Amino acid sequence: MEFLQYPLALLVTLGVLVTIHEFGHFVIARWSGVRVMRFSVGVGKPLFTWVDSHGTEFVLAIFPLGGYVRMLDEREWEAFPEDERAGVTKNSYQTLSPYWRIAIALGGPLANFILAIAVYWMLAAVGTVGLIPVAEVFDDGLAASAGIQSGEEIVAIDGNPVGSWQQVALALASRMGDTGHIDITTGYPASSTEQHRVHNLNIQDWHKGEESPDLLASLGLQPTTTVLGDVLDQSPASRAGLRRGDRVVRVDGQNIQTWTEWVEAVQKSPEQQLLVQVSRSGRLLELSVIPGLEIASDGSEYGLVGVTALVRETRYSGLAAMQQGFRETWSKTILTVNLLKKMVTGLVSTSNLSGPITIAKVAGDTARSGWIAFTGLLALLSISLGVLNLLPIPVLDGGHILFCLLEILKGKPLSQRAQNFGLQLGIFVVSGMMLLAFFNDISRLL
Numbered sequence: 001m002e003f004l005q006y007p008l009a010l011l012v013t014l015g016v017l018v019t020i021h022e023f024g025h026f027v028i029a030r031w032s033g034v035r036v037m038r039f040s041v042g043v044g045k046p047l048f049t050w051v052d053s054h055g056t057e058f059v060l061a062i063f064p065l066g067g068y069v070r071m072l073d074e075r076e077w078e079a080f081p082e083d084e085r086a087g088v089t090k091n092s093y094q095t096l097s098p099y100w101r102i103a104i105a106l107g108g109p110l111a112n113f114i115l116a117i118a119v120y121w122m123l124a125a126v127g128t129v130g131l132i133p134v135a136e137v138f139d140d141g142l143a144a145s146a147g148i149q150s151g152e153e154i155v156a157i158d159g160n161p162v163g164s165w166q167q168v169a170l171a172l173a174s175r176m177g178d179t180g181h182i183d184i185t186t187g188y189p190a191s192s193t194e195q196h197r198v199h200n201l202n203i204q205d206w207h208k209g210e211e212s213p214d215l216l217a218s219l220g221l222q223p224t225t226t227v228l229g230d231v232l233d234q235s236p237a238s239r240a241g242l243r244r245g246d247r248v249v250r251v252d253g254q255n256i257q258t259w260t261e262w263v264e265a266v267q268k269s270p271e272q273q274l275l276v277q278v279s280r281s282g283r284l285l286e287l288s289v290i291p292g293l294e295i296a297s298d299g300s301e302y303g304l305v306g307v308t309a310l311v312r313e314t315r316y317s318g319l320a321a322m323q324q325g326f327r328e329t330w331s332k333t334i335l336t337v338n339l340l341k342k343m344v345t346g347l348v349s350t351s352n353l354s355g356p357i358t359i360a361k362v363a364g365d366t367a368r369s370g371w372i373a374f375t376g377l378l379a380l381l382s383i384s385l386g387v388l389n390l391l392p393i394p395v396l397d398g399g400h401i402l403f404c405l406l407e408i409l410k411g412k413p414l415s416q417r418a419q420n421f422g423l424q425l426g427i428f429v430v431s432g433m434m435l436l437a438f439f440n441d442i443s444r445l446l
Helices: 002-032 074-079 098-126 165-173 236-240 259-267 319-345 356-369 371-389 397-410 416-445
Strands: 036-051 057-071 128-131 135-137 153-157 180-187 197-203 221-223 228-231 247-251 274-280 283-289 292-295 301-304 307-309 311-314
Touching: 002 036, 002 057, 002 098, 002 356, 002 371, 098 128, 098 319, 098 371, 098 397, 128 165, 153 165, 165 319, 228 236, 236 283, 247 259, 259 301, 319 371, 356 371, 356 416, 397 416
Parallel strands: none
Antiparallel strands: 036 057, 128 311, 135 221, 153 180, 180 197, 228 307, 247 274, 274 283, 292 301
């Protein structure tokens, strides 16, 4: 039944995002006084309908890939039989001022940004845990040439602090297609800020137009997971002299490249001496460690030394959590806008445009990782939905805003012919984007 988690995660993700987006339109429309005829989550055949006291029909439709809020059209009101007009407001969408219509169009994207702020606010308050970005450096890469050494922690990209590999990836993604240099600030784990160093990595049309670039590898970097976090008091690791920030290099002469290899070496050697070579602040040390004996529930024996992986928990309280919610939303909005701009200008490959298949896979994977990862993805997708809908393309919210702004400038609405041409052009562009997204999804699967 594991395969069901992907379509289920997609349904939950799109259901939440579409509902929030359309609810933003709905709230402003009700506030304007216009008659809302239908609030639909999904498109196609209705699965569930309900009519409220205002005469609005709420619909849950069979295909959750969209939704809409339909407001009263003047022609619809004229079609009401005389005996049904009683109690029905005549306010139609066409009678609203262009300013109200702009407000209604903005309501959907605004709701998406509010959702992102709320999610990041909540995550900041409950705390998030991320793997501290300690890097392994390739000998012949840009990072090595710039003086970065294996075992150093990346603490900032272009002057902006980073505390996890996810933040490093987002910061580097914002530089795709650029020419100039990336400033990477490093220091050894647990070192003071005075010991941090800034390295300049020169780039030229960095990954311009490339499909699925490996940002870290192109700089000569890769994550290392063999750095020790907390060392328990009076544990075998503590008695052997292991410290937080030590990077395990070898055990009994065997190279250790992953945390799993380190754990396996310890577990299979209870009460046996291990010669552990670690890198500490750039110096190699060899320590003798004797793992303690532990007995599992099935009676099997395994070794334990009393250390954890090097992770960082980030938590804010009170007003600081709310401020962090706004900061996260703003920074990821700017990142999304910049990547879209680079995609249009050819600096970033359009293969990065994803459709529902990729969203389903990523949503399913993050759901397996836990609710914190899943809600974080939800916030990021909500921002993307808000930004995309603000593009000045007819049929999108940004297109409606554009029509209203032109109406304000002209002093009268655009001609029906111009509006119809714009809508046809918008449908063509949006359909092309959807087809490209589906093509990219299928290409990734193949």
